[in-house]
Amino acid sequence: MLKTQASTTSAAAGSPDALLFREGMSRVAGAVHVVTTDGEAGRAGFTATAVTPxxxxxxxxxxxxxxASRSAQALLSNRVFCVNTLAAADLDLAAVFAGRAGLQGPDRFGQGEWSTLDTGSPALTTSLVSFDCRIGDARVVATHHVIIGEIVRIRLGEQRPPLVYQGRHYHEL
Incomplete structure (x- = not known):
């Protein structure tokens, strides 16, 4: 028998409670990416699952x-970024770029092997795929920047098991 939980609403009419929303989204598996940027505003990067074609x-x-992310300002100022899709073997790199290793900004790039593609954004040489992008559009939606990247180059990596995030933990698929 399927167990259900009644939804609660927030002050916004008909809007689900933020904690319930986060719990629901934690049950959705997502590919893990490291999004990087480099340019006049400096080198930065972050771990993301909120990436979609x-x-x-x-x-x-x-x-x-x-x-509120430090990487957001660098990415928006540089106007370029690279989405690097992680293999399961890159689990430690996901933690570094999620801020769990205490490293910030350019110091995070001491982990992993990096090259660059057309935009100059760091491309992880072990990624399953790297999408090198220029910002086509960016807007703020509540607490997040929603950024549309126009892909200028795609580099395919070796086919290996991917890293996914589900249930607030990383998993090999």
Missing amino acids: VTDSPASLLVCINT
Whole structure:
């Protein structure tokens, strides 16, 4: 028998409670990415699961980042970024770019092997795929920047088991 939990609402009419929403989303598995940028505003990067394709013609994808994130300002100022999809073997790198190793900004790039593609954003050489992007559109939606990246180059990596995030833990698929 399927067990259900009654939803609660917040002050916004009909809006689900934020804690219930986060719990619900924790049950949705998502690929793990390290999103990087480099340019006049400096080198930065963060771990993300809020990445999704938008269209294949022109090729574009969507990335979400908290407006309070230090990496957000660098990414928006640099106007370029690279989405690096992680293999299960890159679990430690996911933790570093999620801030769990105490490293900030450029210091995070001491982990992993990096190259660059067309935009100059760091591309992880062990990633399953790297999408090198220029910002096509960016807007604030509540607590996050929603950024549309126009893909300028795609580098395919070796096919290996991917890293996914579900239930507030990383898993090999």
